[in-house]
Amino acid sequence: IRPSIHPTTINCIAEALLLRAKGGKRGDDTVIDIDIGKKDVQPLQIAMNAGTIAFDAIEQRNTAAAMDETTDIFNPGEAQTISGRVVGVVTRMRDLEQTLIEKVNEANWVTKYGEEESFGVLKGECRFAKTGEESGNTAEEVEKELSEMLKLNPLLRMNRAECLLALFIASVEQPTLEKIGQTVSGGSMIDFVDGDRIEVLGVA
Numbered sequence: 001i002r003p004s005i006h007p008t009t010i011n012c013i014a015e016a017l018l019l020r021a022k023g024g025k026r027g028d029d030t031v032i033d034i035d036i037g038k039k040d041v042q043p044l045q046i047a048m049n050a051g052t053i054a055f056d057a058i059e060q061r062n063t064a065a066a067m068d069e070t071t072d073i074f075n076p077g078e079a080q081t082i083s084g085r086v087v088g089v090v091t092r093m094r095d096l097e098q099t100l101i102e103k104v105n106e107a108n109w110v111t112k113y114g115e116e117e118s119f120g121v122l123k124g125e126c127r128f129a130k131t132g133e134e135s136g137n138t139a140e141e142v143e144k145e146l147s148e149m150l151k152l153n154p155l156l157r158m159n160r161a162e163c164l165l166a167l168f169i170a171s172v173e174q175p176t177l178e179k180i181g182q183t184v185s186g187g188s189m190i191d192f193v194d195g196d197r198i199e200v201l202g203v204a
Contacts, residue, residue, distance in 0.1 A: 002072070002075075002078070002185075002186065003072055004186065004192070005074065005078050005081060005082050005185070005186045006165070006186075006191075006192040007192075008057050008058070008061060008074075008082055009054075009081075009082050009085050009086060009165060010158065010161045010162055010165055010192065011057060011161075012050075012053050012054050012057050012082070012086040013086060013089050013090070013161035013164060013165055014154075014157040014158050014160075014161040015053055015057075016034050016050060016053055016086070016089075016090050016093070017093075017150050017157050017160060017161060018150060018151065018157060019032060019034045019053075020034050020035045020093075020147075020150075021146070021147040021148075021150035021151045022147075022151060032049045032052065032053075033045060033046060033049060034046060034049055034050065034053075034090060035093075036090065036091055036092070036093055036094055037093075037094045043091060046090060046091055047087050047090070047091050049090075050086050050087045050089075050090035050091065051083055051086070051087050053086060053090075054082050054083040054086040054087065055083065057082070058074055058079050058082060058083070061073065061074055062074065075185070077184070077185035078185045078186060080184075080185070081184045081185045081186060084184075085165060085168065085169070085173070088168055088172060088173070089164050089165055089168045092168065092172070093164065096164045096167050096168060097160075097164065098129075099167055099171070100119065100120070100121060100160075100163050100164065100167060100201070101121055101125055101126055101129045102129065103119075103167075103200055103201050103202060104116060104119050104121055104126055104200065105126050105129060105130055106200075107199075107200040110200065111123075111126065117153075117155075117156055117159065118159055118197070119159060119160070119163050119197060119200070119201075120156055120157070120158070120159035120160020120161065120162070120163050120164075121160065122142075122145060122146060122149060122156075124137055124141075124142050124145055124146075125142055125146060128142045162192055162193050162197075163193065163197065163201060165192075166190045166192070166193050166197070166198070166201055166203045167201060167203065169188050169190055169203070170190060170201070170202070170203035173188055174188050190203050
């Protein structure tokens with residue numbers, strides 16, 4: 001039985017969210033543009049940068065596997081699936097985030113019980129999506145709050161990454177694979193989010 005590739009993929013997406021929140025600044029002071037919403041950055045560059053994040057994670061795993069018999073290296077098919085999903089999510093990130101917030105807003109119980117952060121979104125984002133600046137905040141203020149929280153809260157990043165990946169697999173990957181009659185390494189099962197989130201997101 002092969003280990004799941006989902007944790008590595010989710011970690012890569014979470015890293016992309018953190019990088020975006022930090023303006024693309026990495027720990028070594030280099031800058032890697034990762035925000036598909038920036039008008040002055042080409043989508044191809046975003047895709048290449050997302051691919052770099054995935055490649056680095058795969059290399060780290062393979063290096064660890066070389067020193068630890070209990071860790072498996074990723075085979076070529078798994079590496080390709082991880083990279084494809086990371087690039088796919090990052091290049092569609094703003095659209096997927098908009099869909100995520102819409103799904104959360106449609107589920108009244110999420111707001112009622114204050115469970116927004118379990119989906120990786122903030123109350124302010126959800127209010128702004130519903131009422132715009134009548135919510136008391138501008139788009140810039142909402143974005144600034146999100147960036148600060150993504151930097152400070154690893155669990156928020158992880159929850160958001162999981163939901164974005166689930167939406168990508170359900171809305172992009174599964175229909176595409178079905179259309180061409182192919183599969184990917186590890187399959188396209190969304191088994192990394194709990195039942196409540198699956199129901200709200202409308203994925204399976």
